[in-house]
Amino acid sequence: MAAHILRHALIDRIFHWLTAACVLVLMATAFLPILGIKFSWVTIHWATGVVLGIAVLIHVVRALVFQRATAIWVSPRDLGEGLSNLKAALSPAGRAIKPGKYSLAQKSMHLLVTILILAVLVTGGLMMVRVDTPFWERNPYWLTEAQWGTVYVLHGLAALTLVTTIMLHIYFALRPEKLCYTRSMIKGWLTESEREKNHDIQRW
Amino acid sequence: MIEVFRYSSDAWGQRSLAGMSWDLLPYFFYAGVAIIVVHLVAAWLLKRRGHSDQ
Ligand code: HEM
Ligand code: HEM
Numbered sequence: 543m544a545a546h547i548l549r550h551a552l553i554d555r556i557f558h559w560l561t562a563a564c565v566l567v568l569m570a571t572a573f574l575p576i577l578g579i580k581f582s583w584v585t586i587h588w589a590t591g592v593v594l595g596i597a598v599l600i601h602v603v604r605a606l607v608f609q610r611a612t613a614i615w616v617s618p619r620d621l622g623e624g625l626s627n628l629k630a631a632l633s634p635a636g637r638a639i640k641p642g643k644y645s646l647a648q649k650s651m652h653l654l655v656t657i658l659i660l661a662v663l664v665t666g667g668l669m670m671v672r673v674d675t676p677f678w679e680r681n682p683y684w685l686t687e688a689q690w691g692t693v694y695v696l697h698g699l700a701a702l703t704l705v706t707t708i709m710l711h712i713y714f715a716l717r718p719e720k721l722c723y724t725r726s727m728i729k730g731w732l733t734e735s736e737r738e739k740n741h742d743i744q745r746w
Numbered sequence: 747m748i749e750v751f752r753y754s755s756d757a758w759g760q761r762s763l764a765g766m767s768w769d770l771l772p773y774f775f776y777a778g779v780a781i782i783v784v785h786l787v788a789a790w791l792l793k794r795r796g797h798s799d800q
Contacts, residue, residue, distance in 0.1 A: 576768045631792060687756070691763025695751065698766030702774045709778030713785075 545734040549643075549726040557601050558727055561659075564594035565708065568662070572701060584673055591666045598659060613643045616653055620646045642745030647714075654707055658700045665697035748773075 550558070567590045571583040605611045623639045624646035630636030644652070672690070674680045685693065715724045722736045737743065749767040756762065 573771065576771060687762040691765070694765035695763065702766060702770055705771070705774045706778040706781075709775070710781060713782045 546731040547734060547737050548730055549723075549732050550730055552730065553604070555727055555730060557597060561594060561597050561601075564590050564597065565659075565704065568594065569701070569704065569708070573705075588666065588670050588673065588675065591663070591670075594659070595663050595667070598663065614649055614652050616646070616649045620649060640740065640742040642742055645740075651707075651711060655704075655711075658704050658707065661700035662697055662704070665693050665700070668693050669697060 568587060571587040571590070575581065575583050605614075620641070623641060626637060626639050627646075628636075630638035668685075671678070671684045672680055672682050682690070714720050715727075722732055726732050737746070748769050750770065752764040752767050753761045754764040
């Protein structure tokens with residue numbers, strides 16, 4: 543095990559796959575009926591949404607209190623680094639700069655997913671007022687028609703954007719040069735040489 | 747023209763906003779497919795030019 547470097551702790555890997563499963567269930571329950579496969583989806587949908595909400599809450603607390611939250615947050619320096627790396631990929635004259643623990647692409651993916659998931663959580667939470675749950679009876683008059691319309695538009699727009707986002711996320715996870723990260727999200731580790739090749743150890 | 751929003755009409759026939767139009771779903775799906783194809787082609791071209799790690 544000497545040459546193995548931990549990238550994702552077990553608890554974080556469990557969080558990733560639990561949230562990924564929730565998001566895939568939420569997308570399937572929302573979009574299959576739209577594609578013509580009808581079933582009573584609303585209860586599975588919001589119940590999965592509640593599980594996702596609790597998992598995200600725990601993740602946020604853990605990231606802010608126990609982890610280095612800035613490691614995955616996009617900073618101005620990352621933009622310069624990303625630009626240099628784009629130039630280096632396109633011309634031999636460019637100089638590639640190794641990122642710290644997360645590259646600009648990885649940080650951007652995390653930021654986009656954060657925004658989209660918070661959007662569906664907040665709007666979905668509001669929309670639960672309009673459906674019968676064990677906690678309350680539906681109340682369609684809580685907001686005006688126009689306000690509900692806006693909430694549904696935001697939920698739907700974030701849901702549609704997630705389709706494109708998740709497709710790209712899975713594509714990159716399966717690319718040969720990124721497979722080591724997929725292993726790290728399953729088993730936890732990168733090898734010493736994988737880290738050396740792709741990351742600046744000083745800033746890891 | 748493709749519809750961007752869905753509308754519903756109430757008992758008095760007044761139109762109100764109901765949500766996003768699901769006609770958009772294929773566009774978001776094919777946008778994903780298009781970006782993946784462009785990336786595959788770009789990565790292949792760069793590899794041929796000898797930048798090995800992209
Ligand atoms: C990946 C995340 C999610 C996706 C892709 C998604 C997608 C959708 C879609 C497409 C609809 C139909 C909206 C419409 O008719 O305009 C919907 C409805 C709904 N969603 Fe979500 N959603 C997600 C997360 C959530 C979460 C986290 C919650 C709850 C906390 C939630 C609760 C609801 C509720 C209550 C409805 C309304 C059902 C109705 O009015 O009949 N959703 N969702
Ligand atoms: C089911 C297929 C999926 C696969 C194969 C997959 C794979 C991965 C891998 C390998 C990483 C780690 C990258 C690294 O070590 O830096 C990662 C990170 C991440 N995943 Fe997923 N994932 C999947 C689904 C999802 C879904 C559905 C979501 C949406 C909630 C998601 C959200 C994230 C986020 C926010 C990160 C951190 C940012 C990043 O490193 O790119 N993943 N995923």
